[in-house]
Amino acid sequence: xxxxxxxxxxxxxxxxxxxxxxxxxxxxxxxxxxxxxxxxxxxxxxxxxxxxxxxxxxxxxxxxxxxxxxxxxxxxxxxxxxxxxxxxxxxxxxxxxxxxxxxxxxxxxxxxxxxxxxxxxxxxxxxxxxxxxxxxxxxxxxxxxxxxxxxxxxxxxxxxxxxxxxxxxxxxxxxxxxxxxxxxxxxxxxxxxxxxxxxxxxxxxxxxxxxxx
Amino acid sequence: xxxxxxxxxxxxxxxxxxxxxxxxxxxxxxxxxxxxxxxxxxxxxxxxxxxxxxxxxxxxxxxxxxxxxxxxxxxxxxxxxxxxxxxxxxxxxxxxxxxxxxxxxxxxxxxxxxxxxxxxxxxxxxxxxxxxxxxxxxxxxxxxxxxxxxxxxxxxxxxxxxxxxxxxxxxxxxxxxxxxxxxxxxxxxxxxxxxxxxxxxxxxxxxxxxxxx
Numbered sequence: 001x002x003x004x005x006x007x008x009x010x011x012x013x014x015x016x017x018x019x020x021x022x023x024x025x026x027x028x029x030x031x032x033x034x035x036x037x038x039x040x041x042x043x044x045x046x047x048x049x050x051x052x053x054x055x056x057x058x059x060x061x062x063x064x065x066x067x068x069x070x071x072x073x074x075x076x077x078x079x080x081x082x083x084x085x086x087x088x089x090x091x092x093x094x095x096x097x098x099x100x101x102x103x104x105x106x107x108x109x110x111x112x113x114x115x116x117x118x119x120x121x122x123x124x125x126x127x128x129x130x131x132x133x134x135x136x137x138x139x140x141x142x143x144x145x146x147x148x149x150x151x152x153x154x155x156x157x158x159x160x161x162x163x164x165x166x167x168x169x170x171x172x173x174x175x176x177x178x179x180x181x182x183x184x185x186x187x188x189x190x191x192x193x194x195x196x197x198x199x200x201x202x203x204x205x206x207x208x209x210x211x212x213x
Numbered sequence: 214x215x216x217x218x219x220x221x222x223x224x225x226x227x228x229x230x231x232x233x234x235x236x237x238x239x240x241x242x243x244x245x246x247x248x249x250x251x252x253x254x255x256x257x258x259x260x261x262x263x264x265x266x267x268x269x270x271x272x273x274x275x276x277x278x279x280x281x282x283x284x285x286x287x288x289x290x291x292x293x294x295x296x297x298x299x300x301x302x303x304x305x306x307x308x309x310x311x312x313x314x315x316x317x318x319x320x321x322x323x324x325x326x327x328x329x330x331x332x333x334x335x336x337x338x339x340x341x342x343x344x345x346x347x348x349x350x351x352x353x354x355x356x357x358x359x360x361x362x363x364x365x366x367x368x369x370x371x372x373x374x375x376x377x378x379x380x381x382x383x384x385x386x387x388x389x390x391x392x393x394x395x396x397x398x399x400x401x402x403x404x405x406x407x408x409x410x411x412x413x414x415x416x417x418x419x420x421x422x423x424x425x426x
Binding site for chain 2: 052058062092101140
């Protein structure tokens with residue numbers, strides 16, 4: 001069975017969990033707290049030298065890092081990833097957009113609000129910069145979603161999963177979502193798409209990895 | 214013929230140029246200066262609402278953004294991208310690592326040093342933060358390159374192109390490359406791999422897009 005190491009409250013960790021749930025593919029969740037040093041324990045660094053979750057371990061022990069790499073790998077051959085060609089290229093495009101132009105603003109501002117350990121970083125200058133970058137990313141998504149039902153075209157793909165993970169919490173993070181009606185409608189379309197599970201969902205039989213392990 | 218909009222001194226823009234040169238695929242280069250506002254002109258924003266280069270235009274006018282999406286799209290079916298499976302997943306992994314854990318430090322510090330327009334951002338705190346993040350990314354690469362000849366395995370792939378673009382300038386940017394002998398050897402392996410062209414190389418017949426166009 002696949003093993004997914006992740007922090008359940010992290011959007012990046014939610015991405016492969018959501019896809020595996022939609023695919024009906026059984027997996028084991030191992031909770032790793034990125035806030036208490038567990039991702040930089042010697043045990044975890046031996047699995048991922050980059051010290052980040054999520055981390056996917058295959059049945060044979062091989063390891064894959066990077067949430068969006070997992071999505072592309074797990075979706076191969078399913079309806080969530082088009083075959084080779086331009087439609088697939090657009091899925092790649094939106095997934096790199098997510099990691100470069102969206103996550104570093106929206107996920108970071110969400111973390112400053114969500115985790116007390118991060119609150120001291122929320123200086124007015126930092127918050128203003130994160131609001132500005134995130135609103136720009138949302139404006140790019142809004143323009144696309146005024147033209148297509150899903151982000152990379154008219155079909156649901158792993159690019160929607162990648163962008164849903166943190167966009168669903170953008171209002172909580174402090175972004176003004178009243179400016180983005182097409183995103184709001186898309187969030188609802190994603191949340192009602194077949195097999196959807198919320199971020200809180202975990203498979204049965206989850207375990208935890210603590211810094212002392 | 215393909216058209217590639219890009220700033221010739223940008224590592225992100227170099228990536229698809231290097232792959233196209235290696236593939237022997239003819240293309241037109243259109244110079245767009247990301248420093249003088251050209252990427253935020255109405256003409257350019259109509260092509261890419263995210264206001265970034267590089268931007269790839271196909272023969273039929275369709276547009277693709279994100280350098281690493283271009284690499285994956287253009288490499289499909291060639292020796293630079295493994296077929297579906299775990300080897301391909303590792304290529305994805307290193308390309309997302311590049312955009313999230315490498316480029317935001319190494320490319321940014323390089324830009325502060327290279328472009329006079331950016332020099333005022335080089336405060337001691339910012340430089341220290343960029344050095345720290347970049348050295349961490351380089352340490353992750355060094356560990357991998359102590360085990361494999363190329364970054365995603367023993368074969369050259371588009372993940373090498375993605376990481377070469379800015380790593381080749383890491384010493385110029387201020388990173389201590391004497392700490393990374395395996396990276397230094399890999400830089401040489403990439404630079405001597407068949408069909409390699411340096412960043413300065415441009416195809417014949419290049420044009421330019423200026424803010425007033």
